[in-house]
Amino acid sequence: MSSEEHVKIFVHERYFQKYSVDRRIYCVPVDEDEENRLETQHQILLKYFNDRLFLAPVDYPERVLDCGYGQGHWVVQFAEEYDESEVLGIDIFTPNLPEQPENLELSGYNLNDRLNDAGLFERNAYDLIHSRFVGPGIKSNRWESYIQDMRRLLKPGGWVQMMEYYPNIQSDSGLLSDQSALTRWWTTYANAMERSNRDPRIGQRLQPLLTGAGLRNVHGARISLPIGAWPSGISFFSSSFNPRIYP
Template sequence: MAGNQTLDPGPVSSSGDTDSTLGSDIESSTISLRESVFGFVEENGRRYHSFNEGKYVLPNDEEEQGRLDLQHHLFMLTFGALHIAPLPSSLHNVLDIGTGTGLWAIEFAQDYPMARVLGSDLSPIQPEFVPPNCTFEVSDAEEPWTYTQKFDYIHGRALLSCFRDPAQIIHKSFSALSPYGILEMQDPQMPIACLDSSMDGRPLSVWTHEVCRAAALLGRPVTNSQYYGKWMREAGFVDIVERHFYWPLNTWPRGKKEKLIGMWAQQNLLDGVQAMSMAILTRGLKWSREEVEVLLAGVRDDLRNHAVHSYVDVVVFYGRKPGPDERPSG
């Protein structure tokens, strides 16, 4: 009829075609999301996380997972416990930041069966079979925290290379804690130290300072653990405690326990020195893989040399969130 407009829809797809196309789009998006979370990236012969790719400079392959479990044993040998901070037996919610293979979270869940333990990490490398009160999530601690529950205890260990702004993580932890809740940070300090001048000019000395320089250029300094106490005070924590432990890097000390710790610390670094170096030095200083390997050969020789009296200072800071009836110290 004159004046009426007709709409030419063009070629019409059957409803089955539309559903099929939509289903393919959803499936493709799901695969892409799954790959971003559960996929991995290969670089210089090592495997790295793909979720928020490039943030963490250590690999997550099986070799590194084995080293992380060895390092857990080293921490346990050093501390004699999973935590240094005194904790109440009535814990409800616990968060382990940067849980890695999840071994700490699993053992903590076993020791505190009434607590709900959550481990978070960029890499989904935790075991499938865990205690019923232990769960893991793939998440980025540098992004906004969306937890609906408050935590009674937040734990972070060996996070020195993880964050661009560790002070922000400490402030987030303060906000996520219940009143009277505790934050504990356990970290090796860089650069590596020496009892005397026996490390001067050696590859180990070159390595520790070049790694520090490269990490700073990448915007993720590995020298921040010394400031944890300061940042805790600024966030509002009270009753802050600082303790130091030492890892000799081979069996050069005299004491029996010191030699044992030194043996494990030496193996930890021998197993991990490539993981700790490859991405940092190739990305930060633009070294070639071959240049890195040449330096690491000398580093390994120094780690086996009992005349080199090197050690790592391991620092632990813990503090408490004040209750509503308390005023944070200035």
């Protein structure tokens, strides 16, 4: 990718990456508000998973690939905590990170392209490949080959950890009607994603896609994240949370 990946445009009072918008790759803002959202998202997930950056049963991953590192919150923290690891982060937008650990390499890359750049990737090399919330940028017909690419890059015995939203907001009480603003928002959003050749329900398909790519010991969990007001006395986070995702 060229220097144009750093060029931004101002649309609807938000900044976007011109390269992505022109090519209809990833039409999500890249401004300070988005950075704050990603930071909050990262902290929520950290708290949910008891400060664990990954759940795979690997004591100390020596080589790690982070696909779609965003503002770098996960990949920078990982590189800092595992300072003897060799870490590579790739993303369509490559912001200048204020502090980049010496063991972290960052590179611009379109995840819709095959992960076969011999100058950047090495086959059968990575102990852990991390992919989180890249659904808005990956074309619907790319997912199968995307996961196959990650499998080829994995070291024998390595692990892939993936996480994607299914943003169909629902109510445990069943009181959320089909005419509610949230339900109508989801319908509009899902239709827009599908028209853009994106799969808004990809979170529900990750497990069979991983199995179909030939990966073994595939485990998955559906995690509900609450929004809005909650009754007093109900605590969302639990210090004893221990998802049975891996044996």
